[in-house]
């Protein structure tokens with residue numbers, strides 16, 4: 407037995423509601439659709455659902471632009487349906503985490519309507535207003551400053567112009583956010599995934615970035631103070647039941663140790679971005695670069711080691727902002743896709759940390775070969791396309807980047823069955839279904855013990871049952887091997903050796919290859935270990951200590 411927090415053996419499943427399941431035929435997923443699919447989550451065995459935003463929103467950024475933090479958007483359903491969802495999940499022993507988007511609101515939020523109404527409105531200072539813009543460039547292209555005719559000043563928006571940034575320097579803003587969070591906990595939710603939460607503290611006064619917006623807005627001077635205050639005001643006393651994860655792009659291991667050290671009482675874990683930045687060049691995400699396995703392995707291993715003594719890792723390949731894992735890190739060729747998806751799952755889920763599964767990942771869903779801009783819905787891709795083409799880029803190159811990295815890859819409807827619109831909707835989906843749904847869908851997998859789905863279910867169960875998987879120390883082996891991902895997990899006398907082949911070719915490993923394992927009970931067990939993990943067999947690697955060499 408250990409006194410480790412419950413989430414050290416838990417797996418979280420992310421639902422992007424717009425694309426999960428549609429119950430009313432309007433082509434957009436909704437709460438009714440989720441409620442109708444709870445059995446899928448129960449069979450998978452996940453412990454927590456993280457629900458992307460379902461609050462009232464003009465949907466400029468698919469709900470990450472919130473106009474009322476405490477009301478459900480009618481497009482997603484009724485208030486009672488959210489309560490029914492909470493109850494339905496809890497009956498199945500599954501917790502619910504809400505998305506918390508408080509770096510910015512919608513420009514249609516009451517707070518912003520008041521703030522923009524006059525220069526002396528009491529909420530004027532809840533947002534960032536200036537006479538002159540700084541030189542900052544938005545994550546969604548263009549200036550971060552929008553001129554507001556009515557009062558003759560500019561307001562700040564790090565994301566779209568419909569997502570004005572809140573001014574966290576103002577204590578009234580913080581109190582309003584904390585009160586809203588407490589009401590959500592009282593309503594029965596079990597924690598928060600905090601959207602770009604490391605952007606809430608800016609360097610003041612705001613100043614030109616000279617190309618380094620990072621230094622002005624990420625992990626700012628008061629970020630730890632704000633998070634600790636939030637913990638005290640919202641979580642204290644009930645934290646043992648909850649789970650909190652801060653989305654923190656651009657954070658280093660050193661910063662993550664501070665954010666996740668339980669003694670500091672900030673958040674339980676963060677989403678770091680290093681491993682999803684490895685296939686980008688110096689110009690950012692659209693600047694495509696090949697991915698080298700040794701760098702990917704080293705990246706995750708550094709985070710494992712960095713948070714071994716203090717703090718905790720989240721583990722993810724996918725979310726609603728990232729391309730599909732099997733297309734990006736694996737091999738989505740029809741002949742290899744299933745084995746590759748299982749291998750990626752095995753590797754990630756046998757690291758130490760809390761795994762996050764993004765809807766459809768458990769089915770091995772793939773990227774989409776978007777034909778043209780008409781197929782794209784995401785504001786980030788649409789703005790990027792317009793700007794790049796205007797600046798003289800070849801449209802074919804721009805489209806190639808969007809195909810590889812565009813967020814819509816993750817946002818096509820979940821493929822439930824081989825029927826019309828993959829069983830997602832009886833109407834016209836808001837974004838086209840991936841044409842491979844007749845091949846890849848849940849109905850074809852849930853009863854098949856060899857499926858990607860069944861493999862995920864075994865990995866999730868293994869983390870519950872096996873303390874070495876949940877808590878064991880991590881050590882990377884064969885760091886320079888180009889195709890094998892090998893590591894060892896250790897807890898007391900128990901050792902787990904993980905060998906995965908990320909290539910199409912069979913690999914032979916000898917004892918000598920693994921000799922650097924060393925230590926008590928070293929792996930002198932098998933003369934030749936044939937590591938064809940791409941056959942996707944049992945997730946629990948064989949235990950070689952019983953076949954030690956004489």
Ligand code: ISL
Nearest residue numbers: 467470507545565601602655691727786
């Ligand atoms: O996806 C990204 C770039 O392609 C990231 O920069 C992303 O915008 C960043 O991780 C922040 O993401 C979060 O906040 C955004 C929202 O659009 C994303 O969907 C959300 O996950 C603004 O709220």
